[in-house]
Amino acid sequence: MKKLALGVDIGGINTAFGLVDENGDLYAESVISTKKYPYVEDYPAYVEDLCRSMHTLANSLSFDYELAGIGIGAPNANYHNGTIETPPNLWKLREGDSDSGETRRLFHLADDISKHFDGVKTLITNDANAATLGEMIFGNAKGMRDFIMVTLGTGLGSGFVANGEMIYGHDGFAGELGHVCVERNGRECGCGRRGCLETYVSATGIKRTAFELMATMTAPSKLRDIPFADFDSSMISVAAEQGDPVAKEAFRFTGEMLGRALANVVTITSPEAIFLFGGLSKAGKLLFEPTQWYMEENMLFVFKNKVKLLPSGIQGKNAAILGASALIWQSVGV
Amino acid sequence: MKKLALGVDIGGINTAFGLVDENGDLYAESVISTKKYPYVEDYPAYVEDLCRSMHTLANSLSFDYELAGIGIGAPNANYHNGTIETPPNLWKLREGDSDSGETRRLFHLADDISKHFDGVKTLITNDANAATLGEMIFGNAKGMRDFIMVTLGTGLGSGFVANGEMIYGHDGFAGELGHVCVERNGRECGCGRRGCLETYVSATGIKRTAFELMATMTAPSKLRDIPFADFDSSMISVAAEQGDPVAKEAFRFTGEMLGRALANVVTITSPEAIFLFGGLSKAGKLLFEPTQWYMEENMLFVFKNKVKLLPSGIQGKNAAILGASALIWQSVGV
Numbered sequence: 001m002k003k004l005a006l007g008v009d010i011g012g013i014n015t016a017f018g019l020v021d022e023n024g025d026l027y028a029e030s031v032i033s034t035k036k037y038p039y040v041e042d043y044p045a046y047v048e049d050l051c052r053s054m055h056t057l058a059n060s061l062s063f064d065y066e067l068a069g070i071g072i073g074a075p076n077a078n079y080h081n082g083t084i085e086t087p088p089n090l091w092k093l094r095e096g097d098s099d100s101g102e103t104r105r106l107f108h109l110a111d112d113i114s115k116h117f118d119g120v121k122t123l124i125t126n127d128a129n130a131a132t133l134g135e136m137i138f139g140n141a142k143g144m145r146d147f148i149m150v151t152l153g154t155g156l157g158s159g160f161v162a163n164g165e166m167i168y169g170h171d172g173f174a175g176e177l178g179h180v181c182v183e184r185n186g187r188e189c190g191c192g193r194r195g196c197l198e199t200y201v202s203a204t205g206i207k208r209t210a211f212e213l214m215a216t217m218t219a220p221s222k223l224r225d226i227p228f229a230d231f232d233s234s235m236i237s238v239a240a241e242q243g244d245p246v247a248k249e250a251f252r253f254t255g256e257m258l259g260r261a262l263a264n265v266v267t268i269t270s271p272e273a274i275f276l277f278g279g280l281s282k283a284g285k286l287l288f289e290p291t292q293w294y295m296e297e298n299m300l301f302v303f304k305n306k307v308k309l310l311p312s313g314i315q316g317k318n319a320a321i322l323g324a325s326a327l328i329w330q331s332v333g334v
Numbered sequence: 335m336k337k338l339a340l341g342v343d344i345g346g347i348n349t350a351f352g353l354v355d356e357n358g359d360l361y362a363e364s365v366i367s368t369k370k371y372p373y374v375e376d377y378p379a380y381v382e383d384l385c386r387s388m389h390t391l392a393n394s395l396s397f398d399y400e401l402a403g404i405g406i407g408a409p410n411a412n413y414h415n416g417t418i419e420t421p422p423n424l425w426k427l428r429e430g431d432s433d434s435g436e437t438r439r440l441f442h443l444a445d446d447i448s449k450h451f452d453g454v455k456t457l458i459t460n461d462a463n464a465a466t467l468g469e470m471i472f473g474n475a476k477g478m479r480d481f482i483m484v485t486l487g488t489g490l491g492s493g494f495v496a497n498g499e500m501i502y503g504h505d506g507f508a509g510e511l512g513h514v515c516v517e518r519n520g521r522e523c524g525c526g527r528r529g530c531l532e533t534y535v536s537a538t539g540i541k542r543t544a545f546e547l548m549a550t551m552t553a554p555s556k557l558r559d560i561p562f563a564d565f566d567s568s569m570i571s572v573a574a575e576q577g578d579p580v581a582k583e584a585f586r587f588t589g590e591m592l593g594r595a596l597a598n599v600v601t602i603t604s605p606e607a608i609f610l611f612g613g614l615s616k617a618g619k620l621l622f623e624p625t626q627w628y629m630e631e632n633m634l635f636v637f638k639n640k641v642k643l644l645p646s647g648i649q650g651k652n653a654a655i656l657g658a659s660a661l662i663w664q665s666v667g668v
Contacts, residue, residue: 076636085636146504160602162503167496169604170480171640174496176601179634181594191634260515267510268494268602270503300513300525302410302419306505 002065006054007325009127010034010074012089017054018318019061020325024138026318030057034090040104043091047109051116069121070113071327073130073320078172082110082124088190123327127151127320129166129175131312132159133330134323135275139313147271149312150177150258152280155190156198156205162269166330178202182261200257203233203279210236210250221246237283251283255290262291263298266307277312277319284311336399340388341659343461344368344408346423351388352652353395354659358472360652364391368424374438377425381443385450403455404447405661407464407654412506416444416458422524457661461485461654463500463509465646466493467664468657469609473647481605483646484511484592486614489524490532490539496603500664512536516595534591537567537613544570544584555580571617585617589624596625597632600641611646611653618645 004027008017011034018029032053037046058067076087084090084107091105114122125133132149135141141149145164151157156178160167167174178198179191186195187208199205210223210231221244226235239247262274280287292309299307314322338361342351345368352363366387371380392401410421418424418441425439448456459467466483469475475483479498485491490512494501501508512532513525520529521542533539544557544565555578560569573581596608614621626643633641648656 144504146508162496162501162508163499165497165499167480167603169496170478170606171604171637173636174480174602174604176634176636179601180598181632184594193632193634260518264514265602267513268508268599269501270505270508272504298515298527300510300527302507302510303505 002063003068004061004065005068005325005328006058006070007321007323007327008050008054008070008072008074009130009320009324010072010090012075015050016321017050017057018321018325019057020322022137022329024134024314024322024325026321028057028060029318029321030054038092039094040091043107046091047112047116051113055116067117067120068332069123069328070117071130071324072109072113072122072124073127073324073327074109074124075126076173077109077124077126079123079125079129079166079168080172081108082122083107084109084124121328121331123331125166125168125327126157126173126175127323128157129159129168130323130327131157131277131314131319132161132175132323133166133326134314134319135277135312136161137326137329138322140275140310141273141313144272146269148177148262148265148269148274150262150274150276150281152202152276152278154203156202160269161271177261177265180261180264182257197257197261201254201261201280205257206233206236206250206254206280207231209253210246213246213249213253217246217249219245223247233280237286240283240286248286251286252290254280255287255292256294258287259291259294259296260298262295262307262309263300263303266295266303267300270303271307273308273310275310275312277315281311282315336397337402338395338399339402339659339662340392340404341655341657341662342384342388342404342406342408343464343654343658344406344424346409349384350655351384351391352655352659353391354656356471356663358468358648358656358659360655362391362394363652363655364388372426373428374425377441380425381446381450385447389450401451401454402666403457403662404451405464405658406443406447406456406458407461407658407661408443408458409460410507411443411458411460413457413459413463413500413502414506415442416456417441418443418458455662455665457665459500459502459661460491460507460509461657462491463493463502464657464661465491465611465648465653466495466509466657467500467660468648468653469611469646470495471660471663472656474609474644475607475647478606480603482511482596482599482603482608484596484608484610484615486536486610486612488537490536494603495605511595511599514595514598516591531591531595535588535595535614539591540567540570540584540588540614541565543587544580547580547583547587551580551583553579557581567614571620574617574620582620585620586624588614589621589626590628592621593625593628593630594632596629596641596643597634597637600629600637601634604637605641607642607644609644609646611649615645616649
């Protein structure tokens with residue numbers, strides 16, 4: 001019988017999910033609101049809503065199939081324990097709740113969902129790791145045993161694969177390349193520290209760079225007409241394509257920061273390829289060219305001209321659902 | 335029948351080897367000169383000498399045993415191919431040889447040795463990776479699936495284990511933590527670049543630090559009486575134990591550089607523990623205390639107070655031979 005996996009992508013606004021086969025074909029998809037359930041006490045109702053909606057979707061297909069499992073990508077997800085641990089944007093404490101309430105914010109999501117589906121295998125990991133598995137099973141990393149995925153969104157996520165296996169690490173939270181410190185006393189990061197890679201290399205990072213450059217450079221720029229609050233990183237791509245000097249410099253600098261950081265991580269895991277995924281990576285040459293140049297310029301001799309820098313093969317609106325379903329296909333050994 | 339593995343440690347001066355059982359007990363050991371064979375054309379004679387000497391050792395035991403394999407730790411060793419590739423201090427070109435001669439310096443050592451032993455399984459990796467496997471099979475990392483080994487000698491070597499497996503990387507050369515760039519435009523490194531971690535954290539690195547501090551600090555110090563050429567990093571430990579302010583500051587700074595670098599690599603592989611091995615690590619608290627402090631100070635929140643910083647459990651003169659033999663015990667699944 002045909003096998004399908006449910007892939008679930010939990011974001012702060014919405015939760016999207018779909019039925020995916022082992023080739024990455026999506027048979028049906030749906031979505032519920034996550035933000036309807038903002039507080040820690042809303043979590044049980046969220047699980048009820050999600051499971052009911054997934055059952056509806058699962059029953060909507062016109063042919064028989066076996067549900068191979070449920071794979072979930074979510075912030076702060078712990079692969080080993082099947083939990084989501086103190087996520088910054090989900091099921092928060094109410095104002096006035098004491099800090100010790102944080103201990104309540106350990107959500108056994110994998111078990112809680114599996115119960116509603118006759119105990120079917122349910123796996124969970126963070127969204128960047130899910131995208132990494134998607135790349136491995138459905139994308140451009142097929143057949144690769146050692147590679148790195150870098151996801152460029154509001155922040156910078158990453159997944160590391162070595163010996164054909166995802167590196168989850170001892171505590172299940174490995175792969176936080178976005179929080180490698182690249183500049184001592186550098187930009188303030190949401191994590192409470194300074195100089196993290198994602199404060200430079202991400203949609204937010206390049207926006208910060210553009211504003212810094214408008215202060216340090218005197219060149220005219222269309223970007224000078226846009227207020228900070230209306231500013232979107234895609235405006236920098238558009239301006240750079242038109243030859244805007246501030247926008248072009250913003251991409252060069254972003255590529256430099258990313259290229260230097262990649263040269264460093266290559267010394268650790270020596271990957272066959274590094275994939276760039278997500279919004280900022282769609283700027284194409286604007287980002288890839290300086291990144292590649294600075295990566296090679298700073299590479300240890302033994303690794304020079306060996307590591308491919310490639311665009312993700314699973315870009316597009318369903319990448320997150322495919323990636324989450326890949327958790328299941330990976331575990332059953334497609 | 336009892337099984338033994340030959341562990342071989344190839345250094346620039348000597349090659350040491352010994353017969354080791356799966357518990358790490360050493361039954362016999364011997365040594366030949368490596369530096370008697372300095373040039374690329376001496377390599378075949380080196381292999382002959384080494385194999386003859388290993389046969390003599392293998393025949394010297396008074397009981398019957400099965401040779402499970404030969405494990406070799408050597409600089410620039412490629413695990414995947416069984417080769418040593420353009421090693422800086424072994425089997426060099428003669429002066430006047432053209433640079434293109436480097437292509438000749440690809441040594442198929444694993445095959446060349448295996449031939450002399452009826453094709454027995456022969457595996458090779460760099461010395462830091464061999465030490466890492468030694469820690470995993472015989473030392474303090476027994477049973478750990480995710481850990482990092484840092485070897486502090488003249489340089490800084492490392493080995494990364496994830497999911498219970500050594501990370502060799504796509505090209506077989508992964509784990510070069512010593513060449514992560516930690517200071518842009520920092521100290522010159524033997525690799526031709528600048529600011530590599532090992533220019534700060536190694537026996538050579540702390541010596542450079544001590545000399546820098548004698549220039550920047552005004553405090554009196556016994557170290558000021560020792561000429562650069564006679565200087566040995568162990569003198570810094572001795573002075574620091576006696577309260578010498580320059581020596582103490584040298585260890586604090588070394589610990590800071592190492593601690594910051596470890597906080598960064600933890601975000602990548604999230605290990606259960608990090609082991610420090612080799613000369614400089616024997617300074618004990620002098621090195622461990624500042625390293626631990628700066629590691630935690632710079633750690634991403636989710637990893638704080640989770641990662642153990644521990645001394646190696648395989649210190650001692652036979653660590654390199656045990657580590658090399660561990661290549662075999664690891665591969666047969668002890």
